Amino acid sequence: MRAVIITSPGGPEVLEIQNVETPQPVGDQVRVRVRAAGINRADLLQRAGGYAAPPGWPADIPGLEFAGEVDAVGPLARSSKPGQRVMGIVGGGSQAEYILVHEGLLVEIPENLDFIQAAGVPEVFMTAHDALFTQAGLQMGERVLIHAAGSGVGTAAIQLAHACGAIVFATSRTAEKLERAKSLGLDVGLSDQNFAAEVKRLTNGAGVHVVLDFVGAPYMAQNLEALTSWGRMVFLATMGGTQANVNLGLLMSKRIQIRGCTLRSRTLEEKLAVTRRFATHVIPLLAADKVKPIIEQVYAMDEAAEAHKAMGENKNFGKLIIRID
Amino acid sequence: MRAVIITSPGGPEVLEIQNVETPQPVGDQVRVRVRAAGINRADLLQRAGGYAAPPGWPADIPGLEFAGEVDAVGPLARSSKPGQRVMGIVGGGSQAEYILVHEGLLVEIPENLDFIQAAGVPEVFMTAHDALFTQAGLQMGERVLIHAAGSGVGTAAIQLAHACGAIVFATSRTAEKLERAKSLGLDVGLSDQNFAAEVKRLTNGAGVHVVLDFVGAPYMAQNLEALTSWGRMVFLATMGGTQANVNLGLLMSKRIQIRGCTLRSRTLEEKLAVTRRFATHVIPLLAADKVKPIIEQVYAMDEAAEAHKAMGENKNFGKLIIRID
Numbered sequence: 001m002r003a004v005i006i007t008s009p010g011g012p013e014v015l016e017i018q019n020v021e022t023p024q025p026v027g028d029q030v031r032v033r034v035r036a037a038g039i040n041r042a043d044l045l046q047r048a049g050g051y052a053a054p055p056g057w058p059a060d061i062p063g064l065e066f067a068g069e070v071d072a073v074g075p076l077a078r079s080s081k082p083g084q085r086v087m088g089i090v091g092g093g094s095q096a097e098y099i100l101v102h103e104g105l106l107v108e109i110p111e112n113l114d115f116i117q118a119a120g121v122p123e124v125f126m127t128a129h130d131a132l133f134t135q136a137g138l139q140m141g142e143r144v145l146i147h148a149a150g151s152g153v154g155t156a157a158i159q160l161a162h163a164c165g166a167i168v169f170a171t172s173r174t175a176e177k178l179e180r181a182k183s184l185g186l187d188v189g190l191s192d193q194n195f196a197a198e199v200k201r202l203t204n205g206a207g208v209h210v211v212l213d214f215v216g217a218p219y220m221a222q223n224l225e226a227l228t229s230w231g232r233m234v235f236l237a238t239m240g241g242t243q244a245n246v247n248l249g250l251l252m253s254k255r256i257q258i259r260g261c262t263l264r265s266r267t268l269e270e271k272l273a274v275t276r277r278f279a280t281h282v283i284p285l286l287a288a289d290k291v292k293p294i295i296e297q298v299y300a301m302d303e304a305a306e307a308h309k310a311m312g313e314n315k316n317f318g319k320l321i322i323r324i325d
Numbered sequence: 326m327r328a329v330i331i332t333s334p335g336g337p338e339v340l341e342i343q344n345v346e347t348p349q350p351v352g353d354q355v356r357v358r359v360r361a362a363g364i365n366r367a368d369l370l371q372r373a374g375g376y377a378a379p380p381g382w383p384a385d386i387p388g389l390e391f392a393g394e395v396d397a398v399g400p401l402a403r404s405s406k407p408g409q410r411v412m413g414i415v416g417g418g419s420q421a422e423y424i425l426v427h428e429g430l431l432v433e434i435p436e437n438l439d440f441i442q443a444a445g446v447p448e449v450f451m452t453a454h455d456a457l458f459t460q461a462g463l464q465m466g467e468r469v470l471i472h473a474a475g476s477g478v479g480t481a482a483i484q485l486a487h488a489c490g491a492i493v494f495a496t497s498r499t500a501e502k503l504e505r506a507k508s509l510g511l512d513v514g515l516s517d518q519n520f521a522a523e524v525k526r527l528t529n530g531a532g533v534h535v536v537l538d539f540v541g542a543p544y545m546a547q548n549l550e551a552l553t554s555w556g557r558m559v560f561l562a563t564m565g566g567t568q569a570n571v572n573l574g575l576l577m578s579k580r581i582q583i584r585g586c587t588l589r590s591r592t593l594e595e596k597l598a599v600t601r602r603f604a605t606h607v608i609p610l611l612a613a614d615k616v617k618p619i620i621e622q623v624y625a626m627d628e629a630a631e632a633h634k635a636m637g638e639n640k641n642f643g644k645l646i647i648r649i650d
Contacts, residue, residue, distance in 0.1 A: 133465070140458070140489050141606035164465050165488040165610055281466035285490055 003096030004304045004322070006060045009049025012305035012312070020061075022098050025074035029100045032086060034068040036119035036298075037094040039307050039320040040152070041237065042264065046092070047308065053092035054265060062304075063094030064264065066101075067109060067118035068324070077103045085109040087118045088275065089126060091264060095304065095322055104272045107279050110287035120152070120293035120319035121286065126278045127236060127263055128157035131212055133164070134277060135261050136232040140165035142209035145199060145226055147219065149186065150177035150317040152294070153236060157212055158184045159291040160282070169208060171195050177317050184294070196222035207231065217241035224250050235260045294318025301325065328421030329629045329647070331385045334374025337630035337637075345386075347423050350399035354425045357411060359393040361444035361623075362419040364632050364645040365477070366562065367589065371417070372633065378417035379590060387629075388419030389589065391426075392434060392443035393649070402428045410434040412443045413600065414451060416589060420629065420647055429597045432604050435612035445477070445618035445644035446611065451603045452561060452588055453482035456537055458489070459602060460586050461557040465490035467534035470524060470551055472544065474511065475502035475642040477619070478561060482537055483509045484616040485607070494533060496520050502642050509619070521547035532556065542566035549575050560585040619643025626650065 001022040007014050025031045043062040045051035053059050067087040073080045080086075086106040093099050109118040131153075132138045144161045148154045149170035161168045162185025171192040172178050178189030190198050199208055207228035213219055216238030223233055224247060231254060250256070263274065285291045296316040299307040300323055307320050326347040332339050350356045368387040370376035378384050392412040398405050405411075411431040418424050434443040456478075457463045469486045473479045474495035486493045487510025496517040497503050503514030515523050524533055532553035538544055541563030548558055549572060556579060575581070588599065610616045621641040624632040625648055632645050 139606055140485070141609040143609075160465070160490075163490040165485075165490070165606075165615065167609055167613070281464055281490075284466040284468075284492055288492070290490065 001097035002301065003061045004063070004301065006047050006062060010047070012047070012308040014047060015305045015308065017302050017304075020096070023100045025072050025077070025100055027074050028076040028078075028103050029074040030070055030077050030080045030103050030106060031072040032066060032068045032099050032101055032106075033071040034066045034094055034097060034099055034324045035115035036067050037063045037322050037324060038065045038119050038123055038152070039311055039322060040064050040123055041311060044308055044312055057091035058093035058096075061093040061096050063090070063092060063096070063099075063322075065089050065119065065122040066094035066099055067115045067121075070106075071098065073103075079103060080106060085115075085118075087122050089122045089263060089271070095301070095324070097324055102268060102272075105275050107275060107283065110283060112287060112289060113293070116295060116298055116321055116323065117293050119321050120295050123263070124152040124156035124293070124319065125160070125282050125286070125291070126274055127153050128160050128212075129278055129282050130263065130274050131234045131236055131261055132157055132160055132210065133281070134274070135234050135259055136210045136212070138164060138166055138210050141167075143167045143169060143203065143207075143228075144210040144212065145195070145208040145223075146170040146212045147192070148172065148214045149181040149189065150174065151214065152319045153214070155181070155184060155294040155318045156291070158186050160285075161185070162187075163285055163290055169199060169202075180317055196225040199226040210234070212236065214238075215240040217244035220244040220246060224254075224256065227254060227256050229254050231256050233258045236262070295321055297321070298323055326422035327626065328386045329388070329626065331372050331387060335372070337372070337633040339372060340630045340633065342627050342629075345421070348425045350397050350402070350425055352399050353401040353403075353428050354399040355395055355402050355405045355428050355431060356397040357391060357393045357424050357426055357431075358396040359391045359419055359422060359424055359649045360440035361392050362388045362647050362649060363390045363444050363448055363477070364636055364647060365389050365448055366636060369633055369637055382416035383418035383421075386418040386421050388415070388417060388421070388424075388647075390414050390444065390447040391419035391424055392440045392446075395431075396423065398428075404428060405431060410440075410443075412447050414447045414588060414596070420626070420649070422649055427593060427597075430600050432600060432608065435608060437612060437614060438618070441620060441623055441646055441648065442618050444646050445620050448588070449477040449481035449618070449644065450485070450607050450611070450616070451599055452478050453485050453537075454603055454607050455588065455599050456559045456561055456586055457482055457485055457535065458606070459599075460559045460584055461535045461537070463489060463491055463535050466492075468492045468494060468528065468532075468553075469535040469537065470520070470533040470548075471495040471537045472517070473497065473539045474506045474514065475499065476539065477644045478539070480506065480509060480619040480643045481616070483511050485610075486510070487512075488610055488615055494524060505642055521550040524551040535559070537561065539563075540565040542569035545569040545571060549579075549581065552579060552581050554579050556581050558583045561587070620646055622646070623648055
């Protein structure tokens with residue numbers, strides 16, 4: 001099969017299309033003929049040598065999500081049939097013609113989504129749903145602050161928060177991205193400068209109940225200031241730095257919770273639970289067009305390096321997708 | 326002060342306007358000058374002699390909710406100021422010019438609602454929010470079946486379920502009420518005949534995750550049939566009868582929970598918690614016009630008997646309100 005291969009740690013130029021052995025499903029594995037795969041920032045980290053695939057996943061093929069068709073099933077797989085349209089997350093390896101997936105990690109693609117759209121769903125909607133609802137317990141009527149409004153997870157988080165009846169604040173460095181996010185349900189767009197003071201001003205000093213952050217250290221003090229009592233902060237990335245100064249007095253007096261959270265490093269059991277919650281709570285909204293994947297650009301398989309460059313430049317609003325022909 | 330008085334158990338004709346002593350606030354009580362009070366089905370039961378006010382509340386003045394202004398505060402009240410526009414639930418007595426309320430049961434009225442609208446909020450939105458979210462744990466993407474779509478609680482429940490991203494099924498005897506409910510977020514309207522089979526047909530046999538019922542015994546078998554595995558059923562009234570035959574085998578095999586639930590008989594501590602959850606999760610949606618009280622008709626104080634007759638005829642879509650001039 002053809003696959004995108006990280007030939008050595010480095011820049012986008014280390015990506016090559018190579019022929020590798022097609023994997024064979026065993027046990028409860030299902031082989032999926034991938035039709036499209038999303039690009040994630042983690043792919044860039046892995047390509048640069050900084051974020052190795054967890055054990056059991058291809059070490060040199062990037063790709064954390066896929067959409068495609070069931071192609072072959074292992075002898076212990078019980079519910080999958082060849083030809084089913086499925087999507088899901090994996091620990092790596094989805095930017096290839098075929099991938100092996102545990103049957104329980106497959107989610108059937110709603111009829112209203114094609115493979116390109118579906119490939120833009122799993123990482124961002126599972127991550128956003130898990131972070132906002134399972135981790136932060138966001139509820140109707142609460143205020144949530146979402147950083148990086150134009151990122152893939154940002155666009156999904158804004159839509160899900162709006163769909164649950166929350167009031168949505170978001171930041172971006174780019175005013176145009178905030179403007180586009182309004183059509184997704186954003187209530188209040190903020191510059192990434194001085195956002196805590198703006199949040200306090202616009203809420204009569206009360207603040208937000210939940211913060212979803214990707215930046216880390218540089219935003220810590222403002223995030224704590226922006227949160228209300230009993231507020232919850234979830235980190236999905238630390239693009240601005242990991243060594244943060246935390247005011248524990250403020251944490252205590254406001255009864256604030258902070259938690260970090262990635263999907264990739266979780267156990268199979270945890271991923272199965274995340275997948276089932278996503279299927280129950282998000283798929284019906286996707287099927288009813290109440291939330292939707294936001295696709296910025298589609299690349300051919302041999303344009304993977306170009307896709308990595310584009311993501312590195314951070315100009316995208318929503319997802320970059322590789323079509324696997 | 327003037328008050329609606331239940332002069333003896335009986336029909337609407339036993340209601341009279343009488344002058345009674347104006348109550349004086351003590352401790353942490355607040356006296357509210359009532360401007361409007363909602364009618365509830367419980368008022369009719371109480372008038373007929375079947376649903377006495379709990380201890381500590383006026384025994385002969387009906388009225389479970391109010392909207393008005395803070396008029397005087399007891400010596401231990403800490404946060405209330407005369408002139409504040411407030412609404413809330415009480416154990417009885419709100420259909421009078423003045424009522425005493427524990428300070429913690431007051432909720433400030435959002436600026437976009439007048440007293441008539443606000444008087445249609447507390448019972449139906451607190452009851453619906455408590456039942457759907459606190460009791461039944463309704464979440465985004467789940468399907469909910471709400472009986473009595475045109476009742477006050479029905480119109481609030483449909484709006485809240487829609488606002489949280491649930492898929493809303495509802496029944497009514499009247500096709501016109503179902504049609505009106507569509508503008509509130511109803512997805513699927515059903516006749517009250519044969520609703521379980523319709524639910525199963527429309528969900529490919531899966532059923533709904535939550536049922537909100539007011540009818541009781543006559544609907545029990547169909548409610549159980551309509552629920553999916555791990556389904557939750559909440560009873561707020563049993564207008565069709567209390568002695569229900571329950572198939573415990575079905576309850577077990579589907580892992581179904583049933584719970585009954587009224588607001589009126591709860592302890593003060595429970596009511597304070599319900600009020601705070603309502604303020605946090607529902608007031609922001611009311612203030613943003615995302616959900617709204619549905620008012621069918623407004624009556625003058627001396628038309629209370631007429632209002633009781635109208636509610637008994639069950640033709641209303643939404644709330645009946647008494648204006649307290």
